[in-house]
Amino acid sequence: MFYRLKIGRGLIMWASALVAGAVVLDFASSYALYALVPDPTSICENDSWIPTVPELLWLVLTAVVAIAIAGPFALRLSRRFVQPIDSLASAIRRAAQGDLSARAAMTGRPFGEISGLLADYNALADRLERSDKDMAVWNAVIAHELRTPVTILRGRLQGLSDGVFEPHPELLRNLVRHVEGLSRLVEDLRVVSLAEGGHLRLDHAEVDLRHALQDVVQFIAPTMPAHPIAVHLPASPVMVRCDALRVRQALIALLDNARRHANPGTINVSLATRNASVDLVVEDAGPGVPAELLARLFDTFSRAGSPRAGADGGSGLGLAVVRSIAMAHHGRVTYHQGEGGAARFVVTLPVDSTLAG
Known part of the structure; x- marks a missing residue:
């Protein structure tokens, strides 16, 4: 030797x-x-x-x-x-x-x-070679995700300009939805990029997560008629020092993920407190995550390819955004298989993320 x-x-x-x-x-x-x-x-x-x-x-x-x-x-x-x-x-x-x-x-x-x-x-x-390949994939996927809504918007606006379409309310609402989708995609990309670079900044404040959760449910429930949302909250306030806007964004991403991929049925949203942390739980009606996807479930641009997703299968950024926001709070997000094959996502946040190591 x-x-x-x-x-x-x-x-x-x-x-x-x-x-x-x-x-x-x-x-x-x-x-x-x-x-x-x-x-x-x-x-x-x-x-x-x-x-x-x-x-x-x-x-x-x-x-x-x-x-x-x-x-x-x-x-x-x-x-x-x-x-x-x-x-x-x-x-x-x-x-x-x-x-x-x-x-x-x-x-x-x-x-x-x-x-x-x-x-x-x-x-x-x-690592450099993997980063270079990932960057190429990022560029290709981003171009693909942006091309469809931009093409639709350009076609509709051009049609309105040429008088092909009448500017009736339903058409305008459809255009607004596409713009909102683009805005969400851009924001998701920004969050993931900043988090991976360690530059995602949080605006910490004392927040009662019960109110934040109720606000999100009231906002998104009308867009999910096939997935009624059941909310289970503690009787006492659940105070956490966190960025309320980012926590809402993570919850919206989880609910939107369930809307796209879960079977029609009730989605249960709940809060559970521990000694120094809080669990935000979202559990759908199944069928759960395919075994081959578990290893890369929270990776960027990871998709299940479920038939239920249809043409609106999402960008593959939702769960990556949830992970980025959880990690920025010094927390984590985990997946568990619930009863009957339900998908159960748990976001664990420290009570004071500014002090967590």
Whole structure:
């Protein structure tokens, strides 16, 4: 396991080994010179410190042998530095030129620190490559989500301008709905982008979640005739220091998700208090989330593709928005399967999100 030693220890051991070898070689060669020669006095001149010609020749021979022995070891040691660093430099150059698939190869049995450096760079390159691919997906999906409502709005407005359509109230209401859908999509994209960058700002205030929940239900219930909403609230106030607007936005996203994907039936909305947190629960009438979607349920642009969603299947941002808002409050959102396969979403918020770690 010598090759796994850290650079400092490795260099010390290599240098010590070479010095020890040189000392042993020096003593051995000196002993051989004077012990094997029949008359040692023939190659030295009394006590003179000036080497004689035979002694000089022997020193040169000893140095050549030492270099011949140390050379391969030094070459092997240098490879453990040069090869991995060359590989890393090559990978960095390729990445700088746009090839994010470039990786540093673990060649030359690198020391511990160098091996860690290569591993860290490869991990960084993996993340950059995933981010680049995610960005391409983001751009494609956003373009797709914006194209349909913008095309409809442009066609209707052009028709109104050319006199093809009469500006009757139903047409105008339809245009307003498309504009509202675009506004929600833009806001959802903004929330998710800010949250992923760690820049989603919250306007904290003391809020009774019962009132916030009732406001949302009164607002959205008329748009969900096939999904009556049953509200279950504690008798006493549920005070939480949070951003009421963002919490309402998360609840609307959960209810809208149920409207799009759940079976017709009652949606139960409730609040449950704990010691230092509050659970906001939304449970629909099923059929629940497909098993293949669970791992990426709260990811951006993740959709179930349910037939119930129809053409209005949503942007795939709703649950990602809920997660972003919950995390911004130092909370979380989880999914559980309720009775009869119902989808049960629980948003857990600390009582004081400004102090939560």
